[in-house]
Amino acid sequence: MPPPGKRGTALRIGASPARAKSRVWGRLAELRGPGVPARALDARALAALAANPGCRRRAILDGAGVDKAALAGALGAPSAFGQSQFAFMRGNAFEARVKADGGAELLRLVHQKLDPAAEPPQEPHVPDLAAAGPEGRTARTALALREAATAGGWTLLDHPMLALEVAGSPAFLEPDAVVVHPDGSWTVVEIKSFPMLDGAADPAKVGAAARQAAVYVLALEEVAGRLDPAPRVRHHVLLVCPKDFSNLPAASAVDVRKQRAVTARQLTRLTRIQDIVDTLPDGVCFSPELPAEELTAAVETVPATYAPECLAACELAFHCRARSRADGAVTTLGRSVRAELGGLTTVDDVLAAAHGEAGDPEDPAVAALRRAAALRAEALASAGQEAVPCH
Numbered sequence: 001m002p003p004p005g006k007r008g009t010a011l012r013i014g015a016s017p018a019r020a021k022s023r024v025w026g027r028l029a030e031l032r033g034p035g036v037p038a039r040a041l042d043a044r045a046l047a048a049l050a051a052n053p054g055c056r057r058r059a060i061l062d063g064a065g066v067d068k069a070a071l072a073g074a075l076g077a078p079s080a081f082g083q084s085q086f087a088f089m090r091g092n093a094f095e096a097r098v099k100a101d102g103g104a105e106l107l108r109l110v111h112q113k114l115d116p117a118a119e120p121p122q123e124p125h126v127p128d129l130a131a132a133g134p135e136g137r138t139a140r141t142a143l144a145l146r147e148a149a150t151a152g153g154w155t156l157l158d159h160p161m162l163a164l165e166v167a168g169s170p171a172f173l174e175p176d177a178v179v180v181h182p183d184g185s186w187t188v189v190e191i192k193s194f195p196m197l198d199g200a201a202d203p204a205k206v207g208a209a210a211r212q213a214a215v216y217v218l219a220l221e222e223v224a225g226r227l228d229p230a231p232r233v234r235h236h237v238l239l240v241c242p243k244d245f246s247n248l249p250a251a252s253a254v255d256v257r258k259q260r261a262v263t264a265r266q267l268t269r270l271t272r273i274q275d276i277v278d279t280l281p282d283g284v285c286f287s288p289e290l291p292a293e294e295l296t297a298a299v300e301t302v303p304a305t306y307a308p309e310c311l312a313a314c315e316l317a318f319h320c321r322a323r324s325r326a327d328g329a330v331t332t333l334g335r336s337v338r339a340e341l342g343g344l345t346t347v348d349d350v351l352a353a354a355h356g357e358a359g360d361p362e363d364p365a366v367a368a369l370r371r372a373a374a375l376r377a378e379a380l381a382s383a384g385q386e387a388v389p390c391h
């Protein structure tokens with residue numbers, strides 16, 4: 001029997017998979033709050049989720065489609081994420097320019113950077129991918145890819161919709177474009193508004209774009225795997241950026257094999273959404289309409305694994321950092337420090353171990369801390385100062 005007030009495993013006992021799934025979907029809707037629409041999980045969010053696969057808090061919030069930026073604001077710790085309206089409009093204008101004339105310039109860049117031996121793109125096929133809802137658009141995209149694989153020539157899919165199963169639930173993803181080459185292979189295209197200066201862009205931004213593109217590659221591979229013969233999904237993607245602060249496009253082929261392998265491995269490590277839902281007390285709700293204290297209590301029902309990397313990847317980072325600091329958790333100092341300290345998980349534990357008040361002297365971390373504390377005391381003594389315990 002599950003403990004009182006906890007959701008048990010009844011979802012799966014005696015229930016058909018379809019019924020269990022619909023009950024999970026119902027529970028996820030309750031978590032968002034009445035009338036709050038689900039926020040789609042995009043590839044950027046998925047890549048960030050895969051970068052911290054141990055964080056159940058992020059997994060359930062993303063799985064339920066909670067707007068984390070709104071939640072962070074309601075918790076009193078607004079995120080520093082988001083694009084200015086101006087940057088957003090500039091990005092859209094650049095993308096429209098790159099895709100103008102039926103994608104002629106975009107296909108020229110794909111041909112030049114990734115497939116120069118193929119016939120030059122002339123009169124490419126640009127199928128209409130419009131359909132109702134994300135499921136309809138996903139099916140329409142799969143059909144267009146299947147047709148393009150056998151039609152030959154170049155095909156440009158503008159904003160296709162792909163589905164990827166994440167933690168037992170489907171996530172719908174929308175790459176900027178997918179190009180089908182004359183040999184039937186598929187390439188992901190990412191169009192970004194950060195500049196490429198003298199053929200090179202900011203490595204951190206390129207890395208983030210590569211992680212995002214790797215998620216699209218994984219989703220495309222799922223589509224390809226359902227075709228016979230399965231088309232090749234290229235592991236070099238095309239990154240298109242403005243050239244030297246102009247509005248002209250510059251492109252670079254980016255190898256995402258490493259990011260693809262890491263993301264695939266991390267996604268398999270995510271705890272199933274249904275399993276997290278099962279552990280939540282009744283009545284938990286993350287609606288940004290709720291008072292801050294109630295929301296804080298709700299968020300605390302799901303364990304988190306904060307690390308400084310969250311600051312660049314998750315809207316809840318300021319909230320989780322504050323809680324982590326208040327708890328004295330050593331993860332606030334970084335994953336590498338946390339790993340070095342073994343079983344010592346709080347700053348108080350570390351100080352007690354260093355001062356010989358706690359900890360197993362045989363533990364290498366404890367021994368290293370005591371040696372460091374002794375060296376510090378010795379150094380201060382030789383400088384004529386008294387060692388003051390650091391707290």
Ligand code: SF4
Pocket residue numbers: 052055057058304305306307310314315316317318320
């Ligand atoms: S900021 Fe919080 S919720 Fe987001 S990934 Fe980090 S620990 Fe998890």
